[in-house]
Structures are given as structure tokens and as C-alpha cells.
Amino acid sequence: MTISDGTSTTPTNPATADAAAGDGATPLTIRPPTVDDGGAMWRVARDSGSLDLNSSYSYLLLADHFSATCRIALLGDDVVGFVTGYRLPADPSRYFLWQVAVDERARGRRLAGRLIDAVIDEQPEITSLVTTVTEDNAASRRVFRRWSEDRDATLTEVSGFEAHHFPDGHEAEPLLVIEGFRN
């Protein structure tokens, strides 16, 4: 299967996505999810290999209530990636990125970064991004480092959810803070 490099982020205009794909290519599109996509997001999380799999209910909730700050990537009609998150209720200029995942078949094309772009570029009020990443998640750390570098932003790491906060032996989740990407 050929994946088009012409990722479309014009979800309401599938014709544009098809045009960007070129002959013989499967179009890759990015758009906000609807509740109908929540199940597929859960499946991508389940198959990702390293994400905490939350309840299926939580993905429906994110797709339905937090669609503006979540995105899905589709290869043809298949959901192959997503980013979930929300603006902090106490500080809506700060975006909390909860999870980002890309199916193995769509990896290697910086799709995670493009999913993050899609949220941030459409929400100019967001001026900082925070997320938690375990120490050993090299691919994820690289995604955020690269995204920050591409935007001449600063990335700092501070204490986040510590091991003792978790009731189930979960490892610590340090907090990455990315700022300055609107400069």
C-alpha cells in the first residue's frame, strides 16, 4: 500500500485529500474525531505496544467531548493514528497532550508530529504544551524533542506524576513542558 505524502488536514473536504494523494496512492488525512471514531482510537492504543490502554469509554468521551483538541489520522478509511488531549480548565492556554499513537504500518513519517501540529495550529490560544512520558519511551521523547526543535521552542522536564502517586506500581511519568512555539 502506498501512503501519500500529501497529508490533508482539510477534514471537511475529502476531495482535497484525494487530489493531494496522487494517482495510486492511499490518501492520508487528519481531522478531528467524532464519537464514531472512538472505538478505532481505542484499537490503535491497544495495538500500539507501549501505551496505557484506557477504557473504551474514555476514548468515546475524548472523541465526543474533546474533539477540538484531539485528532485522528486516516489512511484511506482506516484510523492509523491519534492524538488526545485537552486545554487545562484552570489555564486554557496550556494544552495537556494525553496520548499520541501511530499504527506500525504508518510509522516513520513523523505522523505524530503532524497530529500535534494539527491541534496546535488550529488553536492559536494555546501557548504551551505539556505531556508526561516515561523515562524509557525513546520514540515518544524523540517526537516531542523534534517537534520542539522544529518550532524553536524550549522543552524542559520537571517532576510530573511520581511513582508514589500511582496505586498500581505504575512507573513515574515526568512532565515535559514545551513553550515558546508561538514566537
Ligand SMILES: CC(C)(COP(=O)(O)OP(=O)(O)OC[C@H]1O[C@@H](n2cnc3c(N)ncnc32)[C@H](O)[C@@H]1OP(=O)(O)O)[C@@H](O)C(=O)NCCC(=O)NCCS
Ligand atoms: C511515538 C510514536 C507515536 C511515533 O510515531 P511516528 O510519528 O510514526 O514516529 P517516527 O517513526 O516518524 O519517528 C519520529 C522520531 O522518533 C525517532 N524514533 C522512532 N522510533 C524510535 C525509537 N524506538 N527509539 C528512538 N527514536 C525513535 C525517529 O528516528 C524520528 O526521529 P527524527 O524526527 O529525529 O527523524 C509511535 O512510535 C507510537 O505510536 N508509539 C507507541 C505509543 C507511544 O509510546 N506513544 C507516546 C506516549 S503518549
